[in-house]
Amino acid sequence: MILPSYFSNTTTLSLQKLLLLSLFTTNYTPDSLNHQNQNNQHSIMEPIFIAQSKLRTELGLHKVKAIPNSNFQRHGTKAYASAINRYGIQPTKPGPLTSRTIRDPSTNWTSGKYAIGALRDMWTSLVEKTGDDKPGEVGAQDQQNDMEYLCEVLIGTPPQKVLLDFDTGSADLWVRPDAFKHAESSTFELLKHKSWKIQYGDGSTASGFVGHDTISIGGLVIKQQAVEVAKHVSSQFSQGVMGGLLGLAFKQINTVYTTLGMRDPQPTPVDNMIAQEDIPKEAELFTSAFYSSRDLQPESFYTFGWIDQDLVKKSGEEITWAKVDNSQGFWLFDSESASIDGNKVELSGNKAIADTGTTLALISDEACDALYKKIDGASYSEQYQGYLIPKTVKVDDLPDFSVAVGEKEFVIQKEDLIFADADDSNYYGGVQSRGSMPFDILGGTFLKSIYAIWDQGNSRFGAVPKIEKTQKTPLPSTEGDGAEKVICSLDKSEVKPVCHVGVTNVCLSDC
Secondary structure (H helix, E strand, C coil), rough: CCHHHHHHHCCCCHHHHHHHHHHHCCCCHHHHHHHHCHHHHHHHHHHHHHHHHHHHHHCCCCCCEEECCCCCCCCHHHHHHHHHHHHHCCCCCCEEEEEEEECHHHHHHHHHEECHHHHHHHHHHHHHHEECEEEECCCCCHHHHHCCCEEEEEECCCCCEEEEEECCCCEEEEECCHHHHHHHCCCCEEECCCCEEEECCCCCCEEEEEEEEEEEEEEEEEEEEEEEEEECCCCCCCCCCCCCCCCCHHHCCCCCEEEECCCCCCHHHHHHHHCCCCCHHCCCEEEEECCCCCCCCCCCCEEEECCHHHHHHCCCHHHHHHHHECCCCCCCEEECEEEEEEEECCCCCCCCECCCCCCEEEEHHHHHHHHHHHCCEEEEECCCEEEEEEEECCHHHHHHHHEEEEEEEEEHHHHHEEEEEECCCCEEEEEEEECCCCCCEEEEHHHCEEEEECCCCCCCEEEEECCCCEEECCCCCEEEEECCCEEECCCCCCCECCEEEEEEEHHHHHH
C-alpha cells in the first residue's frame, strides 16, 4: 500500500490517523457512488466527508472567496456576444451578431467531434451586420468586465496576491504583467521555447511567455505550476481589477505552444494538485457556490480538496452525480430533459457543459422556445438578439424551469430567468439560444441555483440544490443586483418601498 504524501513525515501513526488512512485508501469508484440508494449513498459519503474534514484541518484549507467584480455590469446582448466569442457560436436566431468562420479541418461540431484546441482556433472573428446587411467588425466587448466573480490567488516567492477569474471553460493560468511581477519572485523559472496566446472573437488578445512558479489556492500549495505571463495585452485587459484568469477545465484546451508551433498543453492547477499528491484520491476535486446580493449571506466561494458538507446537508438532498466526458477538455455531461411548470421536454442525447466563465445559460432552441412560450408577453427581439421578458411580469408569474444534470433536474431560480434591463419595457432573459453549439452551456444563470462539485479525480460533476428560502430580491438592472426597488423576502409578488443601508437597498421591515 502506498501512503499518501500527507503521511510522508509521519513515523508513528496514531489510531486516529490509521482510521483516516483507511478512509483515504478505500476503493470508492464513480459507479459505486452513482448507483446507490440515498441511504447507502449517505453512508458512503459520510466517511469521505470525515476524511476531507480532517485533511482540511491538518492542512489549514479554507474557502476561496469569489469577490464580485466591481467593474461587472449586466448587459444582455453583450453577455450573449461574449458567449459567441468564447465558443464560436453561429446564432440560429436572427440578429445583428454572427460569426465569420474559418473552420479547423479536423473539427466537426455537427457530429459532436471537436478538435483539440478548437475552442480557441475555430473562429476568427465576431461580426455585426451593418445597415446594408454587410458584416462589419464588432467593437471590443470588454471581456474582463464580463467576469462576475474574482478570486484571490497567491503566486511566487514572496507571494503576490492576484485577483483571477476562475473559469471552468478554459485551461490557462495567465496573468497581467502588472498584476504579477515575475522578476520579483525567487521561484519563477522561465520555460524556454514556450509561448501562449488567447484571442477572442472581438479581436482582443493576450499573449506572452511561460514559467513555472509556486501558487497557493485556498491553503493548498502547488509547486511547478505553469504561469503564463502576458507580454502583450489588448486595452480591454490592461486595466481594471481582474489580474488574469485561472482555467479549471481540462488541459487539452490549454493554449501553450512551442516555438515550433506545436501544441504543448500544460497541466492545470488541479492537475498538479493530483499529480503532486497534494490531495488524496477522495479529495481530487473543487467546488463552487455562487450567490447574489439578494441572498441573506451573499458570500460566494470555491473550495479545493474538500466539500462543504454543511451546505450539502442544508439542501436536504444527496449529491447527484453525472459522469463527465472530458475528452475534449470540457465538463461535459448528459442533460436529456428540461421541464417547464412540470411539463417535461425530452431532449434525447442532449449534453451540457457547466461553465463558470459564462454568465448566461444557453440551451437548445427547442427548450428555449418552450420556456418563453410560457411567459406572458415574452418575445424574441432581433434587435437585442435574444428573448425579452416584459417588466410587467411578476417574479411569481414566471414558470418553474429546470434542466437535467445526469438523471435529475435542477430548478433555475425564477429571479435568474431575468438577467438585465434591455429597455424601459423589457428585461433580457437569463436563458438564451445556444445556436449552432451541439451542447448546452450552463453558466451563472444556472450555477447560482446549485452547489457544484467538480470531481476531477473521478471524472464526474455533482450538484445539490442551493436556493435560499428567504431572500431580499432586487429587480435586475445594468448594475447587476443593485436596483432602486426591492421585491421583499416573503412576498415576491409585490414591489414594496425600500430604505437605504449603505449602498444596499433593503425591505423596510429589515431596516
